[in-house]
Amino acid sequence: MARTDQASRDIAASTERVYAAFVDPDALAAWLPPEGMSGRFERFDARPGGSYRLVLTYDDASGASGKATVDSDIVEARFIDLVPGEKVVQEIDFVSDDAAFAGTMTMTWSVTPISGGSRVAIRADDVPPGISAEDHAAGLASSLANLAAYLER
Template sequence: MATGRTDRAERLIAAPAARLFSCWTDPALLIHWLPPRGMSGRVDHFDPRPGGAFRLVLRYEDPEIAGKSGGGEDVVAAEFVALDPPRHLAFVSRFDSDDPQMQGVMRMDWHFDPEAAGTRVRITATHVPPGISAEDHADALASSLAQLAALVE
């Protein structure tokens, strides 16, 4: 049985949907904007196609934060389940963690909806592990969207 909650975030970004979609499917761009404020990251593997996998390692800048995977890191192993350029992408991910509160499979859907002033980027995260607080997740999603906007606007 699926567990966890659903979190959402959105932002209108003054850029075309195709440009925003490409920022998600190019690992060199992705690592510049996706890690939330206070984190840096690297892409260990990236295969952007349905069934393709990716692995991100996100590192906290604050040495006091242990991270979901320990050692100040969040290691995310994911698989793309849908790609419909430039409108939608979805993936399921697992955190590499011994903490049962961080375990499970979370799905993230990213929608890129053209509007007159740009593109509305909508994120829906379902089955969010209970170890991720709603407030922290909202802050992280907003931070990533702000950094994406800064990259393309």
């Protein structure tokens, strides 16, 4: 059965600044990796039909359980829709030999104006069964906290 995971956070930044952080590879590398990981892009083309390859590396390989290697996850993503100032929709595939991580997850990052800033929401549809709901919730919350710290500094 397909699973949907969601998270949101209010951030003291304009929708324009939040959206810019959604589509800038340097910004994404700073805020997207959850706590305990770092990220680097091997390629990045933010436009409908564009794509990116992101390598996420665990800071402590001794406790890591990476999908691609012992200490890393590799994400292949395609941009499906970009609506400036509103949302980014992308299809995500994890590079892994483990069938539990197979399949395409659709992620929608959206931003709406609220008093004093923006509400940022992440919706992940068709989450692969190998990703535990608890770990995914923690990862989404961590990325949103990183985004807030990045934009509110």
